[in-house]
Amino acid sequence: MRKLFLLMLMLCCLAFSAVASAAQVTDVKWGVDKDNMLRFVVDLTDAATYKVDVQDKLMTLTVDAALKDGVAKSSKTRSTIASVMKVEPAGNKTLIKIPLSRELKADEYKSFTLRKDPQTKRPARIVLDITAEKRIAPASVATTNKSSASTEKAGVTISNKPSAKVASDTAVVGSKPVTNTRKKPPGVGTAPATVNASVSAPSVNLSLGGGSSEESEKDRKKKEKERKKAEKERLKKEKEAKKKAKKNKGKIDANKVGYLTDGGIEGKVITIDPGHGGSDPGAVGARGTLEKDITLEISLRLKEELEEKGAIVRMTRSTDKEVAGPGASDVDELQARINVAERYKSDLFVSVHINSSVNKKVGGFSAYYFPKTKFDTKIAKSIHDELTENFGRDNLGLREANFYVIKRCSMPATLLELCFISNKKEEKLMRGNWFQNKTAKLIADGIENYFK
Amino acid sequence: MKKIFLLMLLVFSIVITGCSFFQGEKEKPQPPKQISFTIYRAAADGSEKLLPEKFTMTDNGKSLPENALLALVGAKPQSTKYEDVIPHGTRVLSFSITPEGTALANFSKEIVKSGQGSYNEVMMTGAIVNTLTEFPEVKQVQILVEGKKVITLGGHLDVEDPLKRNESLLQK
Structure with missing residues (x-):
């Protein structure tokens, strides 16, 4: 009798695990960001394959996972391109149907998957972005960032330096529509x-x-x-x-495993993360200076400096926006920044912040590391030395701290706090070109030294 | 004469011991036992360092680490060279130390405060963790808010897992 019971128990367990291993769709969400990009997010119990079809004015996202009970079958969206979406179970598959207000071109939508993250307890996800009605970024940003609008949305920035000889090659990479980021990042494997x-x-x-x-x-x-x-x-x-x-090295090796730490800066993939953005201004100065604006300005200048040295630069954001999309939690926002670095198999992650304190006297630079590898300390020190030496400051600001973004990413990383917005003198300083250019150049030099 | 002397000695000694006996019974718990420990606070001069502050108080039966945490969160700094970096209104809801040496420091929700620079967050968690790990029985510190683990207090630092002592914040 007891044996029978045990056997039954075992069978139950097996049956349960068999059911559990098949992925299920647990939720389908949508959202429209302030640039009018429509995003659908499909939550899954496990990673699942999918395909996106567009026929006339109907877009269908077919997910190879059964639909779990209790998921809303229909919901209205606030987008101008689609007003409603329907979720239909179809055997072991789930169909998400989106009637469109007009036909879409191939580069007007893109999809990718996100892995399950046990640390943030976020499920596996499939993301579908419809960028057809997206408003173009403001002109002031467009001039500093020369990458095309379509690549920009995916957080992809590819060097488009005006050079007669290489223009045709880079143009091919730059204009490639970002459609299948789940397989490989855009531009991979297209070596000229x-x-x-x-x-x-x-x-x-x-x-x-x-x-x-x-x-x-x-x-x-x-x-x-x-x-x-x-x-x-x-x-x-x-x-x-x-x-x-x-100049042509805008491509990331698809078979790359891990990160590189030496052999020169040329060809290294560096993700720059301008702190805060969108609805989150970060710290605010007495004159109304917003941390998110200064971090973006310095980061865009840093990108140019690094590209001049031959590095491949990716940005978590290159406009004033949230990386995870509007309304995301603090943690989702932080994780989204790491996801960019991981997606492009970055060798280095540099998060740019401006500090603030209730104590108005506090000032200066700090560089933070989380010693998950020996290179984390090395990169923080390399940049910090460059900054403090050239600005004539003491170098006591090199510190360890468990910042989310530098702790949870897999590659060496540093978080820079470039002076204090709460300090009147420094706030004035950081608004100026001189400071922004100089810090960008010095950070780039520090990164170059690190890869030497 | 000798007898009188002995008698007086006897009476005297009885009086003395009696007195002291009497006193001992009533006043022995009176001289309050003082305890002292070190807590870490942010330096007010903007050097972005944690400075040790000597704290002395009457023994209240609570453990030294718990008293140190209560002092850090509840007591005002004793000198202007220290800065209070714990958000106003924050209380310690509970405190315990696991046999493995993880201090569970449970705070009220006021400790969660975003929209400020990372400086305060770094100094605050650094002050909490370094104050508690000053005691040999505390190896690491798990910060809790209303009894639950949180990922971040101010949108910068990751405090979901237990935190270790951070020597890089201490004045060398």
Whole structure:
């Protein structure tokens, strides 16, 4: 009898786990951000595959997971592109149908998945963004950030430096629609063949320049001269190709595992996180200066400095907005910033903040690290040394602290507090170009030193 | 004469011991036992460091770590060189130490306050954790708000897991 009971118990457990392992849709949410982007988020018990179809004016998101009881079957949205969404169970699948007010182009929507996060207890998710009716960012931001509007939405920023020679290559990457971020980040694996060709071609020419035994002394000398000339040309071309490759490196290795910490800054992926944004202004100064504005300004300048040094830069935000979308909790917002760094397999994560205190006397720079790897301390120190040395400050602000964003990301990270908005003198200073440019340059130098 | 002397000595000694016996019974608990400990507070000079503050009080039967935490949260700094970084109105709801050495410090909801710089958050958690880990029985500190774990108090620091002592905040 007892054995039978145990057997039954075991069977029950097995049956339960079998049911549990199949993913289920537990919720479907939507939201419209202030730029009028419509986002759908499908909560899942486990990761599941999905596909997005658009036929005429009907968009269907098919998720390979059964619909759990109790999920709302229909809901109205506030978007101008879609006014309603319907959730329908279809056997082991769930269909989310969104009738559209007009037909969509391929680059007007995108989808990606988010992994389950046991630490924040957030489920696996599928995210579908419809950006068709999205308003373009304000002009003042557009001039400082040259990336195209479509890539911008995904937090993707790709260097589009005006250079006649490489313009065509970068344009291909820059204009690639971000449709399938769940498989690979945009631009991955599209290394331009032109770089390789221009490197190998001169060496082929060179082999033709060898002399034969029947040549006269004069001829040989002439050929020697030519060969030297060819060699010189080859070196020159190689140098040019290298330069070109440097500018072309907007791509992240898809097979990359872990992060890189040495070998020079060139090609390293660095995610910059301008603190706060959107509805969260961060700290506010006596003159009304908002932390979110200063962090963004310095971060955009830092991005340019780093790209000049050959790094690949990703931004958690490049406009005044929340990273997780409006209405997200503090924790969701922090996690969204880490997600950007993880998505692009960043080698380094740098969070830029402005400090504040009730004590108006407090001032200066601090660089925080969480010693999850030995490189966390190294990067914080490298940047902090650069800042304090050049601003003529003491370097006592290098400190350990368990900031969420630098603790929970997998790569080395630092959080910088660039002076105090609560300090009158510093508030005035940080509003000016001189301070913003200088800090950006010094941070970039510190990062360069770190990768040396 | 000798007898009288002995008698007087006897009476005297009885009086003395009697007195002291009498006194001992009534006044022994009277001289209050003082306890003292160190708490850490933010330096008011803006050096972004934690300074030790010597705190002396009458023994109330509570453990030293608990008294230290209560003093940090409830008592005003004794000198202007310290700054109070715990939000106004915050109370300690409960305090205990697990056998593994994790102090469970349970605060009222006033301690959660966003919209300020990370400076206060760093100094506040640093002050709490370093004050408590000053005692050898406390290895780490779990901050709770109304009995529950929270991920962040002010939107910067991650306080979901127990926190270890942070030497980098102390004045060297």
